Amino acid sequence: NAGVMQNPRHLVRRRGQEARLRCSPMKGHSHVYWYRQLPEEGLKFMVYLQKENIIDESGMPKERFSAEFPKEGPSILRIQQVVRGDSAAYFCASSPVNTGSIDGYTFGSGTRLTVV
Amino acid sequence: GQNIDQPTEMTATEGAIVQINCTYQTSGFNGLFWYQQHAGEAPTFLSYNVLDGLEEKGRFSSFLSRSKGYSYLLLKELQMKDSASYLCAVSGAAGNKLTFGGGTRVLVKP
16 A cells, blocks of 8 residues: 655756646545645645645645646646745645544655755 | 744653653644654654543653643653654644644754
8 A cells, every 4th residue: 555655756946947746645545735844844734635626725825836636646736936945845645534533644755846 | 823832952862751842822623643754754643632631652652731732742762763853733623734833853862
């Protein structure tokens, strides 16, 4: 039973380019969450999605960031026109139901984005 | 709003006990989680408390007092591999996202 799969593990982009981060949830999980972790900081919630639906995007920056979780395929976090401040680790997590659950989330290994 | 506080760093000796405190102020409460995160890796789930009291799991225990907005994670018989960051996180009223504290970096020395 594969865990939450994120790719790529490491991504380097030049300022102004686009970054696309992918997340495949655990089998049977229909809830996906994206978090960002800046160096030496805790995780900050970005967005919560179910299939074809954005449920809560209260943590997403208003510009340049978007997320989707299509009916088929992985969830995608897209960052357009990246800037140096976007350099961070981006973690995806999935759960079978909402987080009011004893098992909590299962996190992927993260994508480390470096903007040069 | 949500506010979660935990110490930034703690140092302890191999074989000893360390207690990591976490205080929280949240609008709504649907459980408190502790995660372990080694440098460069994903957080891994350690414990979940939704009712007051102590939950014990091997060398790790977690305590919750909802009236005080307080939790702690207790690590016993420390091993070198326990050197990591420990993240306290609260699930709010909607239960659909976690709010994390800044993490406590624990350094275990021989």
